[in-house]
Structures are given as structure tokens and as C-alpha cells.
Amino acid sequence: MATLSDPPRESFHISQLLYDTRYRSITIQVIAFILIVAAFVFLARNVVINLSALGKDFDFGFLGSRAGYDINQRLIEYSNESTHGRAALVGILNTLLVAFLGCIVATILGVIAGVLRLSKNWIVSRLMSVYVEGFRNIPLLLWIIVIFAVMTESTPSPRDFRGADPEASMLLGESVAITNRGIFIPAPVWGDGAFLLVSVFIVSLAGIWAFRRFARKRQEATGAILPVFWVSLGLFFVPVLVVYFAYSAAISRDQYPLLAVGAEQGMTLESYVEANGNPSICALPSTAGVNLSSALREIGQRANIVRVSTEAELLEAVQSGDCILAAVSPTVAASFPGTVEGVEMAALTDTVDRGRPLQFERPQLAGFNFEGGVQLRNSLIALWFALSLYTGAFIAEIVRAGILSVSRGQTEAAFALGLRPNRTMNLVILPQALRVIIPPLISQYLNLTKNSSLAIAVGYMDVRATLGGITINQTGRELEGILLMGLFYLALSLLISAVMNLYNNSVKLQER
């Protein structure tokens, strides 16, 4: 019979932490952790002490104080009365805009160049090689500056468009002007009936979705392929255009009278403007206001449009003197009293078109510059195209690698089934290649977004220029500003990669 003895008691010596393999790994990790924490504490303390030695504190209060500077490109309401926080937001939106536009164009360019580089046509594939190697191997900053310099130096300035025999002229029926300050294009303005137009468009989209579903079901059931693309395209455009032209025709003869403060009977728009100069105009949300401002620019006047949404606001704006000229519907004009609390209003002999549901405001020369429309600034164009072309070259290589990773047998099998080359590419090759393409594509999108901070070279007002540039400089809050900027870029990068990873999960090989 065996005697059971107690198992030997665990004895623990402090030296076991170092010599006993059971404990050593934990010891090392604990020490490493303490050292890392110590390093961070040291850095943080150092910062605090150095800041106090410089007489500075750590405070984000500057975000709430008045910025005092202007930003030329703003997607949201901003003036120099706004806060530094809002200026940062304007910069963030500008960064997002150029990153978004850049990612789209880079993807399109990259996919096309990547596919074409594999083309059997010698010239096409060499051309694509030149593009890819040229952009991949020359720093992005140089491309940004080159494109900006070309845009600035080789295009006419707005004053060249002036005069009876101008040196430069506008393109596409006087609606697009390419100048050294950027490209001016027509801006869409919504007028009466816009709601109807949008509703029809949404119904068309639903129709397209339903049709595609139907076509797919039918193909699965019978094998017959319906012309999905052409029908979708037709549904996309035709109903909206029909409604647009019908509505426009119905209201085309409507003319809106012009009410002017202090006008005399029988005055024309031109003589009224001559007497008053540089008028502020009130515009109800209708394209009549746009037509009025174009009419003013025709006679060489700049006009500040004050947007009002109701008749009561219009009345108030007139009374407070915010605007002295308004284009209103005849019914409103009739209900408008002749004298509003001492302000004399009278109709001019000129009238303006009521306008269409959707109208495009043309850029026109006025004052020093083109006014109206949308200005795509040179800085945006240079940054956008340089980022797109540069990143597109990398994406082209990724796409090429993806396509080459799909076995040649797949193409041959598809051809053997009688699929045409473009169908083979779209239905067989690219879906398989996507699994290889997407993961490196994510990092290209991240690169493009972070590279957009090179905007500094051309004065594009991104977040680095507003928060990280002027705000830091005017307030002296370097540390706070840079920390916020770091946080923003971190959050944006994580967001992009999260969204792209979701997409990646949806296209990757499903394993069961």
C-alpha cells in the first residue's frame, strides 16, 4: 500500500521571478509596461513643464473665440465673425471634399489604366506604362505645383474677358469660363416646381430598382437577358425631362414685376440702378431672383442677394433696408402695400422671367471678377487632379496585379462559353480580382486622404490650413491645434478603413 504524502508545498522566492521560466515572461511584460508608462508620463510632464516655463497653459478655449480671418472656399456658412472652431469645421469639410473627389477619380483612372496596361495593343499598354511609371516615381508635391502653375500661368485672367474685342472668351455657349483664378461653371438653382421634379426623379429611381429586380428574376427563370442598361438609362432621364419641359412650358410666359424702394413711376431697371448703385436684392426661393441678378450683371452691376423664405420676411428685409429691390409674383406684388412704414415701393417698367423648376446660373463678368455660378478654384483643381493622377497610378498597379492573379484558365473558359471580352472582364475576371484588389486599395484611399494635407503648397484651405495653419498662428495654440488635427486624421483614417473593410467582407471568398 502506497503511502500518500502531501505534494511539496509551493515555495516562492523573489528570485524565481527572474530564473523561473513560469514567471519570467510575466515579469518581463510587467517591467516593459512600467517602462512604457514611465516614458509617456515623462513626455507628458516634460510638455507641461516646458509649457509653463514658456508661460503657456493647455486650453481648448480658443476654439470658441472669434477667428477674424476669411476663407475663400466654404461649404457651410462662415465669415470672419465666426469662431476658430467653425473655421476648423470649414477646413475639415474642404479636406473631406478633396479626399472624396480624389478617391473617386483615382479609382476610375486606376481601373482604366490597370486594365489597359494589360491590353494587347502595344501603343495603349506602353502609354499606360508611361503614365504609371511617371506618376509613381515623381513626388506628389511636384505634380501639385506643376498643375497649379500651368493653371495659373497659361490661362487668361478675368480682365481678359472684358471689352468689345476680348482676348479670351467663354466656352459652351457663354457658360463656362476658364481663368487663372479657377474654372467658373453654372450653378444649379431650384425654383418653383422643384419639389415635383425631385419627386418624379425618386419615383424613377424606384422604377429602375424594380425593373432590375424583374430582369434578374426573368433571367434566372428563362435565361433571356433584358437590355437592363438602356432601360435604366431611359428611366433615369426621360420622365424627369418630360416633366421639366412640360412645367417650364406651362409657366414660360409668367413675368414677375420688380418692386423697388424709392422708385418713381416709369423707371427702368437700368435707370433705377444708375440712381441707386450696387443694390441688394431680395429673392424669394425662386429662380426669378437669379434672373434678376443676371439682368443686373448684364448692365454691369454687382448684386448681393438676400435670401428670404416667406412674404413676411421679405417685408421685414425691405423695411430694415437689407434689400431695395425684389422680384415677386404678381399676386404678392398686388398685395404689397405702396408704402410700408414710410418706405415707398413702386414697380419698375422692366420685369423678369419667373424661371424654371431647375435653372443654371451662368457666371457673368461683374466688378473685378466673374460672379454667379460655381468657382472651382485652381487650388482645388490642382490638388484634386494631382492626388487623383498620383494615387491612380498606384491603383492601376493594384488592379493589374489583381487581374493577373486570376488564372488564365478562367478567361479561356469564359471565352469557350461564348462570353464576349467585356462581359468576361465584368462578370468573371474583375469579381475574382476584387478579392486581391480591395485590401491594398484601402491603404491607397488612406494615403490619398492624408496626402491632401499637401494643400499647403497651393493655398487650398483644408483643415491643415485653417486649424493647423492660420488658427495656430493667430492664437499660438500649437500643441492643442496639432493634437486636434492628429485626432481628426486618425478618426478619418479609421472610418475609411472600417467602411472599406465592410465592403471587403462582402466581396471576399465566402467560406463555408
Next chain:
Amino acid sequence: MNKSVFFGTVAAASLVAGFASAQTLAEVQERGTLNCGVTTGLTGFAAPDANGEWQGFDVGVCRAVAAAVLGDANAVEFVPTTGQTRFTALASGEIDMLARNTTWTFSRDVDLSFEFVGINYYDGQGFMVPRELGVSSALELDGATVCIQTGTTTELNLADFFASNNMSYEPVPIETNAEAQQQYLAGACDVYTTDASGLAATRATFEDPSAHVVLPEIVSKEPLGPLVRHGDNEWGDIVRWTLNALIAAEELGVTSANVGEIGNTTENPEIRRLLGTEGELGAMLGLDADWAANAIAAGGNYGEIFEGNIGESTPIGLARGLNAQWTDGGLLYAPPFR
């Protein structure tokens, strides 16, 4: 035990960090050169000449300080800074002083923790436009596109000026004067705005200066002067009194030509104190007795530096105006040397 060692290390390290600032004078003397921040290039104020030597009005201040501290006007390392990088360069210790058309404002002095040691140029913001635009007043600039250096006081003044006159404008932000010049000449902006002295200096480099007008409106006060970091008062005193010595020298008739002997020949006790032949002003600053004589010998007195770089005989052609001595109806006034 581990913990106490760790905290001890942190405490010791932070003490070292705390004492590491100040003592700029000792650092400069040990290094043997003065690191002086200047613009990236504005003819007349600070720009490298054909031989790569920095020349200009602000450069003159740097050289005078180097001569006063090190006895050698050429012992200067010029560090070009933009409107955006200048304050960071100074605060971080990359440069010992900044002499770069920088406007003395309350927030820069107090909130940014710098010390303006004086004013070497009384200026104001102006506007320049091509003559062919036919503009004769800044009040006609409604809707204009304006080139503006970012991170400057001019940027804020511009916004205020247009807002208070109920006009709109389109700012084109640029980094350096050279970039502004290129954009302005290409017609990418209608107007260039900066300090009036900067406009004159920029216009002087144009192929046809007469094709451009500087509008009569001066929309702000821009007292430009050298500055140092807060907290090192000895160093601040040295830069301040070097500038004052240059100004006083002009008033007292001390020039680069006579600075060698006038200290011994003159009866004027203030000149003798200034040039170190009497009293101990140099020692009070921790410098040699002939510190001011060296500074004046480097490039001449204030008037000589002015006339040689930006005065009426130069292409830039600035009149003394407000920058004349107080005895001539200007604002220049050095406190007494006693």
C-alpha cells in the same frame, strides 16, 4: 522600491527640463554664432544678394546684435521663416531672435509670450493694384480678389477693413512674398496687400514698377520690430539696447566712419558712455565695453542702415516719414544711455 526610483528619475528629469530654458546669451557665446530668424526673402528687408550674402534692413539688426555679443558682424546664422513658421521657430529655441517685419501686437506680446524689444520700422498696411484696373482708392475694391500672406496681422486687418466698409472680397492665401509676387503678376489676384514698406520693396523688383500703384489708404498701424522669447530678460535687454544704440547713434552723430575715434575725442558724455570709453554700461549687460561700438561699426547707425537698404536712394525708395528721429519730427526715440 521600483516606484520610488521611477518617480525620482521623473522628478530629476523634469527639474533639468525646467532649468533648460533661459541663458540665451551663454548659449550664443558658446555656439559662436547668433541664430537670427528673417523672412524667406523680401528685397531691402532681408534677402540673399547675388553672392548669397544676406542683405537688408532687418539683416542689419541681426548683424548689429551679433557684433555686440560676439564682436563679429558675420557670426550670424540666418534662418528663413514664413509668416506661419516664425513664432514656432522662436518659441522652440531654433532661433535666438526674430527680425522679420513682425507687428507688435498685444496677443503676440502677452498670449504668445514673446517680448518685443522695440520698433525698428513704423509701418501700416496698404494695397497695391495694377494701374490698368483704374482703381484710385481702396474703397473701390468691392468684389476684388486679394492676395494675402496667411498667419499675419494683415490678414485680420483685411477682413476688418472690408467688413467695416460693407464690401466683399475673395482671399487668395499664400505663404511667402515671392509666391504672392508671382500670383499677383500672373493676374490671379487683383490686389496684393501687406505692409506698405513690403509693397514698396516688392514693387521695386518688378520689371515695370510704374505699372502698379500703391493705393493711398493705410488701413492699420503696423509697428514692426525684433522680438525674443519671454523669460530671458538679460537676452531681451541685450537685443533691446543694441537696437536703441543704433537709434541713439544716429541722433548723436555717431556713424560707422567715425565710431573708431569719436569715443576718445568727443566731449559729449553720452557718446562716451555709449561707446564704452566711460562708465560700465557694457558690463551691466554682461558684454564687453565696446559692445555698442561694434554694433554701430557692423552696418552703421540706424540712419545708415535705413538709407543703405530701403531709403530714397535705393530702388525701394522709402521716405523716412514716421521713421525719422524725434528731433526731425519722426517717432524714433531711444531712451537715454546712462
